[in-house]
Amino acid sequence: MNRRAVGYELVVFVTQWxxxxxxxxxxxxxxxxxxxxxxxxxxxxxxxxATKALIALVLSxxxxxxxxxxxxxxxxxxxx
Amino acid sequence: MASLxxxxxxxLIALGSFPVSLALTRFxxxxxxxxxxxxxxxxxxxxxxxxxxxxxxxxxTLILFAAIYATLGxxxxxxxxxxxxxxxxxxxxxxxxxxxxxxxxxxPLLTLLCGLPLLILGIAFPGQIYSSMLHVPLFxxxxxxxxxxxxxxVATSVTSNTVNMLDPLNGSMAGGxxxxxxxxxxxxxxxxAGSMPIFLYASLMFSLLGFLYYxxxxxxxxxxxxxxxxxxxxxxxxxxxxxxxxxxxxxIFPNIQNSFFFLSxxxxxxxxxxxxxxxxxxxxxxxxxxxxxxxxxxxxxxxxLIGRPATENEIVSSIWILFLTSTSxxxxxxxxxxV
Numbered sequence: 001m002n003r004r005a006v007g008y009e010l011v012v013f014v015t016q017w018x019x020x021x022x023x024x025x026x027x028x029x030x031x032x033x034x035x036x037x038x039x040x041x042x043x044x045x046x047x048x049x050a051t052k053a054l055i056a057l058v059l060s061x062x063x064x065x066x067x068x069x070x071x072x073x074x075x076x077x078x079x080x
Numbered sequence: 081m082a083s084l085x086x087x088x089x090x091x092l093i094a095l096g097s098f099p100v101s102l103a104l105t106r107f108x109x110x111x112x113x114x115x116x117x118x119x120x121x122x123x124x125x126x127x128x129x130x131x132x133x134x135x136x137x138x139x140x141t142l143i144l145f146a147a148i149y150a151t152l153g154x155x156x157x158x159x160x161x162x163x164x165x166x167x168x169x170x171x172x173x174x175x176x177x178x179x180x181x182x183x184x185x186x187x188p189l190l191t192l193l194c195g196l197p198l199l200i201l202g203i204a205f206p207g208q209i210y211s212s213m214l215h216v217p218l219f220x221x222x223x224x225x226x227x228x229x230x231x232x233x234v235a236t237s238v239t240s241n242t243v244n245m246l247d248p249l250n251g252s253m254a255g256g257x258x259x260x261x262x263x264x265x266x267x268x269x270x271x272x273a274g275s276m277p278i279f280l281y282a283s284l285m286f287s288l289l290g291f292l293y294y295x296x297x298x299x300x301x302x303x304x305x306x307x308x309x310x311x312x313x314x315x316x317x318x319x320x321x322x323x324x325x326x327x328x329x330x331x332i333f334p335n336i337q338n339s340f341f342f343l344s345x346x347x348x349x350x351x352x353x354x355x356x357x358x359x360x361x362x363x364x365x366x367x368x369x370x371x372x373x374x375x376x377x378x379x380x381x382x383x384x385l386i387g388r389p390a391t392e393n394e395i396v397s398s399i400w401i402l403f404l405t406s407t408s409x410x411x412x413x414x415x416x417x418x419v
Contacts, residue, residue: 002388006398009383010405013333017409021416024216024326032222049226064340071341075378075386 005074012070019066023059031055086275090154094282097145101290104137109294109301117178119302123249123392125366130299133178134291135254135307139171141287142314146280155276158201158208163280163317165197170240170313174305187309188241194313195236198320199229210320217326217416236316239328242335243312245342248381249396250299254292256403257311260331261285263407264324267414277322284314297393324414331410334402338380345377360385367391 036051037044112118112131119132143164150157173190176182182190202209212228215221224231247253265281288311294301303311319328329336357376360368369389370382384390384398 001394001398001401002384002386002390005384005386005388006401009337009402012337013402013406013409016333017330017413020326020330021217021413025219028216028219028222046226049224053227067337067340068344071337071378071383075383 008074012067012074015070016063016067019063023063026059027052027056086154087269087278090149090275090279091282093149093152093154094145094279094286096148096286097141097283098286098290100144101137101141101287102293104140105134105291105294105301108134108137119304121250121299121302123362123368124298125362125364128298130302132302133175133304133306134294134301135303135311136171136175138287138291138303138307139167139310139314141290142167142280142283142310145283145287149276149279149283154279155274156208158205159276159321160280162197162201162209163314163321166194166236166317167310167314169194169197170236171306171310174244174307174309177305177309187244187305188237191237191240191309191313192233194240195233195316198232198236198317202229202232211323214325215323215417217413232320235319235325236313239316239319239332240309240312242332242339243315244305244308246335246338246380246399247303247308248379249297249392249399251292251296252396252399253303253308253311254288254295255396255400256334257315258285258288258292259400259403259407260315260328260410261288263404263411264318264322264327264331264414267327267411268322268324270411271414271418273322277318277324280314280318280321284311284318297396324410326417327410327413330413331403331407333406333409334380334399337383341378341380341383345375363389368395 031052037048039045039048109131112133117132118129121128121130146160146164149155150160170191173187173194177187198209210228210232212225213221213223214228243253243257246256261281261284265278265285268278268281291303291307295303315328315332319325357373358371359376359379359382361371363369367389368385370385380399381395384395
């Protein structure tokens with residue numbers, strides 16, 4: 001078994017898990033309570049939801065980018 | 081005590097799915113081999129022929145036991161019907177792909193539709209399938225009236241396809257998903273969840289173990305898309321029905337990494353068989369090594385082979401360790417969520 005690779009992957013998983021919890025915390029405490037558009041406006045609820053979904057998407061892409069960098073760093077250090 | 085009794089009965093009924101899945105797997109091995117439904121195990125020097133599409137045993141067992149549980153009055157039949165439809169539709173998509181070799185883009189598109197029973201029955205019977213309140217570990221919950229229902233379709237498609245993409249070696253998918261289902265089952269028992277998701281997770285775990293008996297190294301049965309997609313869809317549907325959305329994402333971290341690096345390199349939905357640059361290569365001594373092809377995707381298996389070739393058995397053990405870790409994190413997530 002490639003202990004170094006498995007160990008590194010475990011560190012990546014724990015890091016990503018921690019970042020995920022922080023991300024959901026940001027969404028719950030800061031993004032979700034925002035009233036970006038008045039829900040009584042026509043389609044206001046939908047625009048509000050779409051904007052918040054966009055913020056969640058940006059956070060998700062950032063999360064995946066950090067994941068990507070961690071694995072690539074290992075790959076280029078050990079493999080090449 | 082009443083709750084403990086219901087959960088115990090649910091697990092005892094689910095236990096029956098192990099021998100049923102085992103017997104169905106044996107039957108499909110015989111029937112598929114007889115009818116020429118055979119794949120080649122490319123990760124062995126002698127390239128043995130192995131019966132394909134044998135994973136059909138798992139969705140059949142899951143649907144059968146969901147029906148038995150509904151008949152016995154263990155839970156409302158609506159969520160069990162939705163679950164069975166999702167698993168059945170994903171199995172059909174997988175079977176079509178196994179027989180007709182669809183282009184890579186069709187699988188994610190068709191599996192999007194597999195989540196429709198959850199959405200439609202959820203709208204028709206409010207509160208029975210999903211609630212649009214997302215429970216977040218440590219930070220409480222928030223209401224997603226518009227986004228949550230739309231996420232259901234994406235969730236089943238993502239889970240089914242990501243599970244489909246991480247079954248390159250004998251027992252890697254069946255073993256990994258058994259660990260996920262078992263871990264989430266333990267998590268639900270610890271947080272005192274209802275008996276219906278406990279039953280479904282238990283039946284998924286026992287069905288997978290029945291199939292794993294023949295799929296483990298050296299494999300005598302391959303799951304095929306029919307098995308992989310339906311098992312993935314089952315994980316997705318259970319995330320919704322059992323309110324284990326975030327924990328399920330954590331549990332399938334190995335799948336997420338594998339799919340993400342595959343897609344980020346290839347930049348399109350395609351089949352492994354259509355890849356011109358392979359991530360791994362087979363050495364004459366039977367071990368697997370990194371292909372060192374820079375154009376090939378950085379799959380999970382390739383990551384585990386960097387700088388050191390390994391036997392198939394060793395790689396599968398490493399993948400299972402990764403699933404054990406991600407599932408342990410998922411259980412902690414469930415405890416922190418406290419649903």
